[in-house]
Amino acid sequence: MDPLNRDTFFHKDNELFTTVDGVLTPVKTLIGSSEKPIYIYSKSCIEKRINAYKLAFKEKAAHIHYAVKANSNLEVLKFIKSLGVGADVVSIGEFNRALEAGFKASEIIFSGVGKTKLEIKEALTKGCRQLNCESLSEFRRIGELSKALKIKAYVGVRINPDITVETHPYIATGFRENKFGVPLKQISELVELAKSFKESVEWVGLSCHIGSQIMTTDPLVLASQALVNTAKDLKSYGIEIKSLDVGGGLGVDYQDDDESKDLKSIQAFGEKVCHVLKDFSGEVCLEPGRSIVARSGLLLARVEYVKTNGFKNFIVLNTGMHHLMRPSLYQAYHKIVPIDFNSARKLETFDVVGPICESSDVLGHDRSFYRPHEEEWVAILDAGAYGMSMASAYNHHEFPGEILM
Ligand SMILES: Cc1ncc(COP(=O)(O)O)c(C=O)c1O
Known part of the structure; x- marks a missing residue:
């Protein structure tokens, strides 16, 4: 040993x-x-990784939204907030935890496949920056609730790009058989639905998160490409996507003690994704969790x-x-x-x-x-x-x- x-x-x-x-x-x-x-x-270990993300994505001045699910310790969250990043949450419990840690509602992206009516209402009332929606039904639900509350909802649609990744099947999320995201073939239906809610819902973004503990950047790059392509398709339907959220998912080599490799893989991830997004003029977000705190x-x-x-x-x-x-x-x-x-x-x-x-x-x-x-x-x-x-x-x-x- x-x-x-x-x-x-x-x-x-x-x-x-x-x-x-x-x-x-x-x-x-x-x-x-x-x-x-x-x-x-x-703290210093976390800070190093957040700085590595900022550097890696500087070409697109990307907004980092730390995935609270990875570690929601209040002091950890407060520290991460102090480093100038936003939060990504998957329940109203995490949303409120992030608020308690000092994140503003306008800095929080609300992801997750099963948001209840109560969760959506509370997030809208509190001024959540963006709800990442995962199905036609959820879009309709957000539309109806925002209309009833007379609060504009800013929605990102999580696409399922049907990409296979080498990770444990329980943490692969971007394959067609996974429960996550909207399949690309349903996008045109979503466009029709979005039209009917255009007074109360602004479809601002697209997001993608194809899994966790992904050790090669190739599938993550493919997923970013799928976002760019979908944004182009939506333009032809008259929908201008202002923000692309490339998700999280970068893995950590738990067998290896060489921490400098973590920073190198963050850099490689950032450079490759920025390259794919080079012609996208809107805002870029990402939601890393594990690679920041593991x-x-x-x-x-x-x-x-x-x-x-x-x-x-x-x-x-x-x-x-x-x-x-x-x-x-x-x-x-x-x-x-x-x-x-x-x-x-x-x-x-x-x-x-x-x-x-x-x-x-x-x-x-x-x-x-x-x-x-x-x-x-x-x-x-x-x-x-x-x-x-x-x-x-x-x-x-x-x-x-x-x-x-
Ligand atoms: C929607 C979403 N975003 C971000 C993450 C963070 O992923 P990771 O911790 O692998 O970076 C997850 C976790 O699987 C997630 O479900």
């Missing part, structure tokens, strides 16, 4: 360290006397037991699928490292598991790990995205603590 050598978290003198306000800090001091697992997030977070957990059953060794932690669902939900990989890195110990193979009464509660299969002592702490890496935001109280366990450094 090699010591960790990252920008944000690294082993030094057999211990896991980070820097807090420029001061080298042993991670174990952040645990204090906590009895429960703790997520810790690094690397910033650690989930710190205590080893409760080290056991063997004659077939396997297990490290049983005080955290599991209820706090970090990704491994159970879509076989996602997270590195797990000791906080006390003592190479004098014996390296063995373990399944790293949680306390939940489900056999799927495994955070890492067949991991090579120094046999830990019971009650020592370990760190689960790259847990800043879709970690705490997906946590549940299953089995009535407590939620983890959270610290923003």
Whole structure:
């Protein structure tokens, strides 16, 4: 097992360290006397990635709308807001969370496939910048509600460009069989519908989000091209699209410690998308989540037991699928490292598991790990995205603590 050598978290003198306000800090001091697992997030890691996005998309002066679903911790949101970006939300709960963090309603894009009437009404009343609509029925619903409320609705239509991506099928969203977006062949029908609501709805934009944890830029570029083409088609119907929202989706290599590659892939993504959008004179938006916050977070957990059953060794932690669902939900990989890195110990193979009464509660299969002592702490890496935001109280366990450094 090699010591960790990252920008944000690294082993030094057999211990896991980070820097807090420029001061080298042993991670174990952040645990204090906590009895429960703790997520810790690094501001500087988040800031680096937001700056990378700003730079990568500067040619189109794109508006970044951070996807709140990736990590909706209030302090994280406040910090992201302070960096001058907007928010992308998928429920009125997230909308209100973003408002609480200081985002203005005019900085929030409301996405999501199943908005209820109450959610739409509240978003309209509060002055939401744009509702990204995902079906003919939703367009009609927004039209009827905005008419009744006498509030103009600014709508972006999320298209489904029928693009296959190499990611887990549960997080692919732009294929024709997925529930998301409006198929391109329904656009002409949508045009007719839009005409009937032209007093109350302004169709301002097109959006596209074809999935998450996408490791190559090609499908993301294809999706942007689909936006450009659809905007051109709409022009011929007399609809002037003012804004293109290229979505999120850029992945993070959870197996690789070289963080500089994250920044390079953001740069490549930005350059290629800006190239495709070069002739589009309107505004460009994007909604990244994972690539901004994933690397910033650690989930710190205590080893409760080290056991063997004659077939396997297990490290049983005080955290599991209820706090970090990704491994159970879509076989996602997270590195797990000791906080006390003592190479004098014996390296063995373990399944790293949680306390939940489900056999799927495994955070890492067949991991090579120094046999830990019971009650020592370990760190689960790259847990800043879709970690705490997906946590549940299953089995009535407590939620983890959270610290923003
Ligand atoms: C509509 C929408 N926008 C943005 C995102 C953020 O995606 P990611 O975290 O992969 O960047 C998601 C997540 O899947 C989404 O559903």
